[in-house]
Amino acid sequence: MKILGIETSCDETAAAVVEDGVKILSNQIASQVELHARYGGIVPEVASRQHILAIIPIIEQAMSEAEATWDDLDGIAVTIGPGLAGSLLVGVNVAKAIALAHGLPITGVNHLEGHIYANWLTNSTPRFPLVCIIVSGGHSDLVLMRGNGDYVVLGRTRDDAAGEAFDKAARILGLGYPGGPAIQEAARNGNASSIQLPRAWLKGTSDFSFSGVKTALLRLVEGGKVLSKADGAASFQEAVIDVLVTKTIAVAKEHRVKQILLAGGVASNELLREWLVKNSSIPVRFPEPVLCTDNAAMIAACGYFRFKAGKVDGLDLDVIPSLRLG
Numbered sequence: 001m002k003i004l005g006i007e008t009s010c011d012e013t014a015a016a017v018v019e020d021g022v023k024i025l026s027n028q029i030a031s032q033v034e035l036h037a038r039y040g041g042i043v044p045e046v047a048s049r050q051h052i053l054a055i056i057p058i059i060e061q062a063m064s065e066a067e068a069t070w071d072d073l074d075g076i077a078v079t080i081g082p083g084l085a086g087s088l089l090v091g092v093n094v095a096k097a098i099a100l101a102h103g104l105p106i107t108g109v110n111h112l113e114g115h116i117y118a119n120w121l122t123n124s125t126p127r128f129p130l131v132c133i134i135v136s137g138g139h140s141d142l143v144l145m146r147g148n149g150d151y152v153v154l155g156r157t158r159d160d161a162a163g164e165a166f167d168k169a170a171r172i173l174g175l176g177y178p179g180g181p182a183i184q185e186a187a188r189n190g191n192a193s194s195i196q197l198p199r200a201w202l203k204g205t206s207d208f209s210f211s212g213v214k215t216a217l218l219r220l221v222e223g224g225k226v227l228s229k230a231d232g233a234a235s236f237q238e239a240v241i242d243v244l245v246t247k248t249i250a251v252a253k254e255h256r257v258k259q260i261l262l263a264g265g266v267a268s269n270e271l272l273r274e275w276l277v278k279n280s281s282i283p284v285r286f287p288e289p290v291l292c293t294d295n296a297a298m299i300a301a302c303g304y305f306r307f308k309a310g311k312v313d314g315l316d317l318d319v320i321p322s323l324r325l326g
C-alpha cells in the first residue's frame, strides 16, 4: 500500500511516498529555516506564503523520486494539527485537491502521532507496550502505547517544551536559530559543570517544566556569570537532558514496557540519545536525525496505520491547530 504524505504544520514543506508504513520510497523537505532565521523565530504569515510556493514542486519531486504515478497511490495522509493554522491549511487543501482529482482516500494525521511513527521507518518494527517521549518545538509528551493508534499521555510539560527551551536558551546565549542544533554544537567545546543550573523534578508526577532552567540561565547571563557561550550551552543541555532521561526511564520501568522510543526534533540530540541508551536497561530506539525533525515520511507511515484501521476522512476535513494526543 503506497501512501503520499504531506506535512506543512510549521516551517517545513514536505512530501513523501511510503510503502506499507515502513519503507520510504521518497522523502522531500523544503526548509524555511533561512527565511525565518533573520527574525529569530517563525513568522506565521511568512511560513504559510512560503508553503504556497513550495508545496506543488515538493509533491512533484516526491512522486518522481518514488517513481510513482497517481495510479500507484492508495491514499493521501496529511497533517491536520497541531501547528500554525495558515500553514496547515495549505497542506490540507492541496491534499483534498489531489484526492478529488484522482479519486484517492484521504486521512488527517496528528503531527505528534506522525513523530512517533517515524520510529516505524527504521530497520525493525517497534514492540508494544512501549513508552515514547515526544520532544519537539511545541511539545514534551510522555506517551504509553499498547498498540497502534492507542495513546495514554502520562506526562507533559507544564510550561516550555524542550525544543522551545533550547531555542530560548540559544537566543539568551546569542547562538542563533534554530537553537537545538546550535546549543548541541556549542556545547561540544564547553564544560557542563562550570555553571550550576537547576532541574525541575516535579516529584510524584511525570510532567516536565523547563522555564525555570531557562530563567536561571538568563539571570546568570545578565549578571555576567556566564563567561563562555560553550559552557552555558553545555550546562543548559545537560540540565534539560538529565531530566528528560531520568523521568523517561522511571516511567518506562513503572509501566514495564518492552521499548522506549524517542521522537520529535529534540530526539536528534546526541547527548539525549547517548544518555538514554547508557542508562536504560530497557531497549531504546530512535529514528535517524532527518526523520526526527519535521518530515512527511512520518505522516505517510502514520497514515498507513490509520487507513488499515479504517480511519478515512471526508473532503470536509478541517485543520485543528491545537490538536492534542490521547
Ligand code: KG4
Binding pocket: 010, 135, 136, 137, 138, 139, 162, 163, 164, 166, 167, 178, 179, 180, 181, 184, 264, 265, 266, 267, 268, 269, 270, 292, 293, 294
Ligand atoms: O519536531 P520539530 O522539527 O518541529 C516541531 O514539531 O516543533 O522540532 C523542532 C525543535 C526545535 O525547537 C529545535 O531547536 C529542536 O527541535 N532541535 C534540537 C536538535 N535539533 C532540533 N534540540 C536539541 N538538539 C538538537 N540536536
Ligand code: ZN
Binding pocket: 111, 115, 136, 137, 264, 265, 293, 294
Ligand atoms: Zn514536529
